[in-house]
Amino acid sequence: MRRADLSEFVEALAGPVDRFAREAGLRLVLLINESGQVLAQRGFARALDVMGVAALGAGIHASSQVLATMLGEARFRHLHQGGTASQVFIGPFATPAESLIAIGVFGDDSSIGLVQVFFADFTAQVAALPGWSTARPTVDAAAFEKDLQAGLDTLFGGPSA
């Protein structure tokens, strides 16, 4: 994604992300692309936390993608880790523009079943958004770092911590 058009497309994601968080009972939501670029978030207070979760989420997704290939799967539908107080859902999905990864954190007031149900609605909403419903050119290597920073700047209103 090019820096010049980032804010235009990121703003459109806020509605679906908010709805997904509210309906599925998610405490935290992060939407990134496969490069780890942050596109939308809900529930995070600090850019530093977002950067960490985005990097870890992209890494986990990449690892599970390799595992899926080894097992003869095209890809896993989602990844779920259950804890005593918090659970993590990592759901990759494709839009015509690019592949995205949703990372959600929820507690005992929700369930993996609920998150799965509303994740399906969420992916359909995002794929239909202007800017996400058509293919876009990919970034070159030189613009990669700048784009990562641009995502955080857009979400937190300035240079990140």
Place this chain on the structure above:
Amino acid sequence: MSAYGVLLDRVNRISGVRGSMVVAAEDGLIVEEDLMVGVPGPAAAALVASLFRRARRSVQAADFGSAAYLQVEGETGLLFAAAPPQLGDLLLVVIAESWVNVGMVRLEAARVVEALG
């Protein structure tokens, strides 16, 4: 057919029942299902399990023990969930027409669950 399959098969024989499922209460995921075509099983399972968890908390908060049944009536249909102790953390969820004989559903479910236990 699994033991849960037998349970669902017997419940589904009642006139007006459109399908039934055994659902994990905490996860909202389907363990076994026998539904008519077009019944949105995963969504119904997740939402009914969510409702049941909240109902269970409410009953416990009121110091009424554990919740046993949940029934939600719509204009054209009915959702029914039961949490018999024999099923542990599993729920029996029944999706039915609004005119179904709920007493029959509960009775049949209780009979089969007792046989399972």
